[in-house]
Amino acid sequence: MPDQGTLEIRNVFKRFEVAGRTVEALSGIDLSVAPGEFVSVVGASGCGKSTLLRLIVGLDRDYDGEILLDGRRLAGPTLDRAIVFQEHRLFPWLRVEDNVALGLLKSALPAPEKRKLVREHLELVGLSAFAGAYPAQLSGGMSQRVAIARALVNRPDILLLDEPFGALDALTRAYLQAELRRIVRSEGITAVLVTHDVEEAIFLGDRIVVMHPRPGRIAEILPVDAASGQDRASTSFAHLRETVLTGLGAGHPALPGRLAA
Amino acid sequence: MSAVTIIPPAGEAAATTEPKRRWNGLILPAVLILLWEGASQSGLVDDRLLPSLGTVAGRGWSELADGRLAVDIASSLARDVSGFAIGSALGIPVGLALGLSRTLDRFVGPTFNAAKQIAVFAWIPLISVWFGVGEAAKIAFIALAAFTPVVVNTWAGARSVPRTLGEVADVLALSRWQRLTRLEIPSALPSIFVGLQLGLIYSWLATVGAEYFMTIGPGIGGLMTEGREHFHMDLVILGVLLLGGIGLGLNKLAALMETSALRWKRY
Numbered sequence: 123m124p125d126q127g128t129l130e131i132r133n134v135f136k137r138f139e140v141a142g143r144t145v146e147a148l149s150g151i152d153l154s155v156a157p158g159e160f161v162s163v164v165g166a167s168g169c170g171k172s173t174l175l176r177l178i179v180g181l182d183r184d185y186d187g188e189i190l191l192d193g194r195r196l197a198g199p200t201l202d203r204a205i206v207f208q209e210h211r212l213f214p215w216l217r218v219e220d221n222v223a224l225g226l227l228k229s230a231l232p233a234p235e236k237r238k239l240v241r242e243h244l245e246l247v248g249l250s251a252f253a254g255a256y257p258a259q260l261s262g263g264m265s266q267r268v269a270i271a272r273a274l275v276n277r278p279d280i281l282l283l284d285e286p287f288g289a290l291d292a293l294t295r296a297y298l299q300a301e302l303r304r305i306v307r308s309e310g311i312t313a314v315l316v317t318h319d320v321e322e323a324i325f326l327g328d329r330i331v332v333m334h335p336r337p338g339r340i341a342e343i344l345p346v347d348a349a350s351g352q353d354r355a356s357t358s359f360a361h362l363r364e365t366v367l368t369g370l371g372a373g374h375p376a377l378p379g380r381l382a383a
Numbered sequence: 384m385s386a387v388t389i390i391p392p393a394g395e396a397a398a399t400t401e402p403k404r405r406w407n408g409l410i411l412p413a414v415l416i417l418l419w420e421g422a423s424q425s426g427l428v429d430d431r432l433l434p435s436l437g438t439v440a441g442r443g444w445s446e447l448a449d450g451r452l453a454v455d456i457a458s459s460l461a462r463d464v465s466g467f468a469i470g471s472a473l474g475i476p477v478g479l480a481l482g483l484s485r486t487l488d489r490f491v492g493p494t495f496n497a498a499k500q501i502a503v504f505a506w507i508p509l510i511s512v513w514f515g516v517g518e519a520a521k522i523a524f525i526a527l528a529a530f531t532p533v534v535v536n537t538w539a540g541a542r543s544v545p546r547t548l549g550e551v552a553d554v555l556a557l558s559r560w561q562r563l564t565r566l567e568i569p570s571a572l573p574s575i576f577v578g579l580q581l582g583l584i585y586s587w588l589a590t591v592g593a594e595y596f597m598t599i600g601p602g603i604g605g606l607m608t609e610g611r612e613h614f615h616m617d618l619v620i621l622g623v624l625l626l627g628g629i630g631l632g633l634n635k636l637a638a639l640m641e642t643s644a645l646r647w648k649r650y
Contacts (some may be wrong), residue, residue, distance in 0.1 A: 179554055199554045211551050215569040215647045224565065228556045258650035 126192060127279035127312035129155040129178065134187035136173055136338075146337035147173045151187070153331060153340065155280075160306060160313045162327030164320055164366060170338025171316040175282050178314065179205045191280065201228055204273035205282040208289055210265035212257040218268050219244065219253040225275040243271040246305055263294035270302065274309065281306065283315040287322065299325055320366045324351055324359060332369040342369050434617040439624070442617040446606075456625065458601040459590055462518070463633075466525025467586040471579055473526070474533030478578070481534070482541025483567060492538075499535065503528045503589060507596055518600070521593040528589035529582035536581065540574025541567060573648065576641040583637050587630050603629075 136148040147170040155161050165171045176182045178189055180199035189196050191203065204225070212221045219240055226236045244250045247267035257265055266286060273281060286302075287295040303326055306313050317323050323330050327346050334341045344365060350358030416436065422428050423435035430438070446452035481487050481495070506527055514520035544567050552562045568575075594604020603622050610618025642649075 181550055181553055199556050201556055203554075205554050207547070207550075209547065211547050213548060213551075213566065213569070215572070215645075216565070224551075224555055224557075227561050227565070228558070256647045256650050258647070 127155075127157040128190075128192050129153075129280055129312065129314070130188070130190040130193075131174075131178070132188040132190070134174075134177065134185055134189060136170065136177060136182075136185045148177075148185070149337035149339045151338075151340060153343075155312055155314060157279075157312055158310050160315070160326055160328045161331060162323035162329070163314065163316045163331045163333060164318060164323045164370065165333030165338075166318065166335055166370065168338075169333040169335035171333050172284055173338065175205065175284050175314065175316050178280075179203050179282050201225075201276045202279045203282060204276065204278035204280070205284060206266070206269050206273050206286045208285040210257070210262075210269040212265055212268055212272075214257050216257075217253070218249060218255050218257070218260070221257065221268055222271045222275050225272045229276055239275050240271075243275045246274070246308075247271045247301070261294075262290050263298060266290065266298060267301070270305070274305070274311070277309075279312060281311050281313045283313065283317075285317050286315070288317070288319070295319075295322075302326065320363055320370070321354060323366065324362050325354060327351070330362075330366055332366060334371070344369070431614070432616060434620065439617045439620050442615075443621050446618075446621070452606075454601050455603050455606045456629070458605075459594065459603045460629070462521055462593070462602065463525060463587055463590040466522045466589065467529045467583060469522065470526035470529030470586060471533045471582050474530045474578065474582065475537050475575060477530075478534040478537025478575075479541050479563075479567070479571070482538045482571065483563075488542070495534065499531050503531070503585070504592060504596070507592075511597065516598045521590075521597055524593045524597070525586045525589045529586040532581035532585055533575075533578040536574045536578030537571060540571030540578075543574075544570045573645060576637075576644065580634065580637040580641070583633050584630065587626075587633055591626055 131151050131153040134148055134151040135146070138145045138147055151174060153161070163171045163174065173182070177185050178196070180196055180203065183198060196203075212218075213224065216224070222240045222243055223236060226239060229236065231239070241250070241253075244253055247270055249264060249267055249271070252260065252264065257268070260268065270286070283302075287298050290298065299322055306326075313326075315323065315326055324346055328351075330344045330346060332341045332344065333339065344362070346362065347358075350356055350362055353359060419433070420436045423430060423433055423438075434442075443452065446455075481492060503524075507524065510520050510524050510527070514523045548566055548570065552566050557565065590602075591604045591607075594600070594602040595608060599605050599608055603625050607619050607622035610616065610622065
């Protein structure tokens with residue numbers, strides 16, 4: 123019996139039809155994520171990293187290969203996987219607490235227990251005072267924290283993050299990255315983060331998966347040792363950033379022929 | 384914590400900046416009333432064709448005093464409300480079904496769109512045959528008038544539920560019912576209210592039309608028919624003023640209901 127939250131991706135291929143032509147979005151993806159591990163996936167736009175998350179969460183079921191959670195093949199969305207999108211995607215007509223409670227609608231827990239969980243998770247993201255506010259009354263950073271609470275409230279085994287802080291200003295982003303790290307560590311959740319921000323990937327990840335585009339594939343997987351991930355100002359952090367950027371092919375413009383595909 | 388900022392409701396400041404402007408819309412009606420009174424007082428127009436304000440007011444008072452006016456207004460309103468209630472109670476589910484089911488949209492949509500081009504008054508002969516010439520026919524006609532705009536707008540609202548929020552519902556594994564009540568209906572609600580407001584206007588017009596074109600009975604339309612037949616223009620003008628006033632009131636009521644139902648939209 124494996125631990126809760128073991129994600130295995132085996133030889134996954136994903137193809138799209140675009141204007142009559144077949145585009146290979148993902149090609150032979152193999153990746154194992156251990157329980158409690160935080161994996162960052164980095165890559166340029168179009169490398170299929172968001173597509174990979176959509177396959178894992180179950181929004182897209184049309185692929186070849188296998189995606190297993192705790193040894194079971196995934197078929198469609200279930201509450202053991204949660205996702206935070208780049209946009210907060212809160213329901214504008216629901217108050218903050220009701221938006222978080224959406225994550226518990228399908229749960230069989232008794233109502234008082236659900237209310238307690240919502241309260242606890244608003245506390246976790248520091249928004250207890252805004253339980254009764256509407257999304258339009260919140261700043262972008264606050265909205266994204268509500269989205270994180272909504273994703274976590276049902277205690278999923280795996281948290282998927284699709285460029286969750288991409289639309290935020292630099293200060294809010296740094297603050298939320300630290301918050302996310304604290305939350306994920308305290309909850310012991312398995313997480314997969316997709317980002318194009320290399321520093322974010324190093325700061326949050328235990329491992330970094332570097333992807334290349336056309337077709338989307340894994341180029342290399344780099345471990346982050348705990349010490350260098352902690353301190354953005356350290357030389358080891360800078361070294362790792364250089365390694366990842368080199369792995370991404372930064373400074374080597376893509377060939378025109380490849381871009382056209 | 385710099386991220387914690389709360390944006391104040393936008394509506395409040397805007398509403399209080401220029402209170403005087405709110406009365407600008409009343410200038411034209413006031414001028415028209417003065418012109419009307421001036422014309423009838425000066426003898427420029429025949430008093431039988433355009434009775435003075437005083438005559439109309441007097442007529443209103445005497446109709447009110449013998450209790451007829453109250454019966455007429457109550458009959459018209461009751462008819463209007465029953466027709467509107469039936470039309471929108473059928474229109475909302477039909478619109479939701481059309482907007483949420485691609486199959487229905489494809490198979491039923493074109494037929495509905497063709498049928499709605501038929502002017503509502505063209506249905507009167509058919510409705511008279513199907514429902515007779517009594518109260519049932521009038522209410523069926525009013526219901527039909529409300530039904531069309533409610534369906535069209537509910538349909539449009541249900542069709543444009545944001546795909547991004549639909550994915551959230553997918554990921555949270557919401558049931559069909561939860562999806563309908565938490566996502567689809569609230570998302571379509573602003574559109575549904577547009578439909579209801581139009582439906583209210585259309586059904587009020589249809590109420591008068593039904594009373595005017597179908598059998599005579601108590602109602603504002605009946606009152607006007609009687610005025611025309613006996614050449615009591617004061618009665619006709621009284622009817623016109625009542626129609627406008629009540630229509631305006633119904634519209635205000637609908638707007639008020641919308642604001643309270645869509646509280647989240649004010650921020």
